[in-house]
Amino acid sequence: MPTTKSTVALLGATGSIGTQTLDVLRLEPEAFELVALSGGEQLSELAAIAREFHVARIGVISDAHRDALADLVGPGVEIVVSDDGLTSLSQGADIVVNALLGFAGLPVTLAALQAGKRLALANKESLIAAAPLVAKVRSTPGASLLPIDSEHCAIHQCLASSPGQPGFPDVRRLLLTASGGPFRGWTHEQLRGVTKDEALRHPTWSMGAKITIDSSTLMNKGLEVLEASALFGIEVDRVDVVVHPQSIVHSMVEYVDGSVLAQLSRPDMRLPIAYCLGLPERFDHGWGSIDFTQSLELTFEAPDRDAFPALTLAYEAARLGGAAPAWLSAANEVAVGAFLDDQIRWSEIVGVVARVMDRYVADPLDSLDALIENDAIARRHAHGIVRT
Ligand SMILES: NC(=O)c1ccc[n+]([C@@H]2O[C@H](COP(=O)([O-])OP(=O)(O)OC[C@H]3O[C@@H](n4cnc5c(N)ncnc54)[C@H](OP(=O)(O)O)[C@@H]3O)[C@@H](O)[C@H]2O)c1
Secondary structure (H helix, E strand, C coil): CCCCEEEEEECCCCHHHHHHHHHHHHHHCCCCEEEEEEECCCHHHHHHHHHHCCCCCCEEEHHHHHHHHHHHHHHCCEEEEEEHHHHHHHCCCCCEECCCCCCHHHHHHHHHCCCCEEEEECHHHHHHHHHHHHHCCCCCCEEEEEEHHHHHHHHHHHHCCCCCCCCCCCEEEEEEEEEECCCCCCCHHHHHHHHHHHHHCCCCCCCHHHHHHHHHHHHHHHHHHHHHHHHHHHHHEEEEEECCCCEEEEEEEEEHHHHHCEEEECCCCCCHHHHHHCCCCCCCCCCCCCCCCCCCCCEEEECCCCCCCCHHHHHHHHCCCCCCCHHHHHHHHHHHHHHHCCCHHHHHHHHHHHHHCCCCCCCCCCCCCHHHHHHHHHHHHHHHHHHH
């Protein structure tokens, strides 16, 4: 058990990662104190969390949300609004958990690292879009970036045997595992008829809607390739994807001598969340513990890049560098939103992203303003393509 209590700011407290982070905090009240939180539309849930954890600082997304929340929580709670408010929430905490969805998580990622905090990052979109900018602020004294994404958390654990080696010269490749999603093995013909219900039913993980759809197109794995490259400073061509339908091996590192290290557990996001909060401590809850007395099937196969072209698009964006990953992620956010709003079919999601990427104009991405502009341009193209 840690000897001192760490204060935690949880951004995106009402979501899938947010509520699982709260589970960890409930189980470890001696180790952590929740001091700030934020949410989006689910204001009564946000108010209930604030009451349970006695949190006096909350971030919301608009003035109207602030007024509505103020009625629910009563006096004595400070409510801040939007980007500036959210970034200020990270200031008063030792650990910032970024469980926000999409590009909206960017200000928190940058602010937490700039303030020298430990950033437990679930919000992969901010790192993918802003990799060159994040790289600069990661060297702030005291700052650390720990990945909540189960695959990257697995790799973080496997790389512990190569400390202090920039670029990891003794690593041949990172092997990201993918469940393959609900449509593994489906033909093009079958994929054309996919419904929203089918796409929202992940075989092994229970997650928010956007990442569940991303998992069904394999765009999530493509984004994770970009995330891994940015997080560990490893060229994208040393990051491979292998389909492992059981989701027990969460990812692997292959060293140059042929040795492969893997991290295994039953799928349970509380394990990587607690790892990021507690490092170097581990908590004795046995999340995802495996019973090796029972038969355990672990199978691996290559991803079907023909049926799931998102993976190839992600590698191409990584090789282009600059603002290309930001375009890919922004276009995908718009396309997934359009699918969830019944504007396009599932089989059109990745096509929208591909058409946006065809219009990409190289930009080295040297400032936050440039990133925000690139994000807006990619979204404009994507909305235009969705409407046609
Ligand atoms: N879920 C998983 O198991 C999992 C695993 C690995 C990585 N991740 C990553 O973790 C991140 C969060 O995923 P999730 O599945 O937890 O998503 P989620 O369930 O949709 O939750 C998103 C959270 O962000 C809030 N939010 C949404 N849009 C916002 C905006 N524009 N401004 C401020 N707050 C906003 C939501 O508030 P309301 O709900 O109140 O509207 C909610 O609290 C994503 O980047 C995802 O890729 C998730």
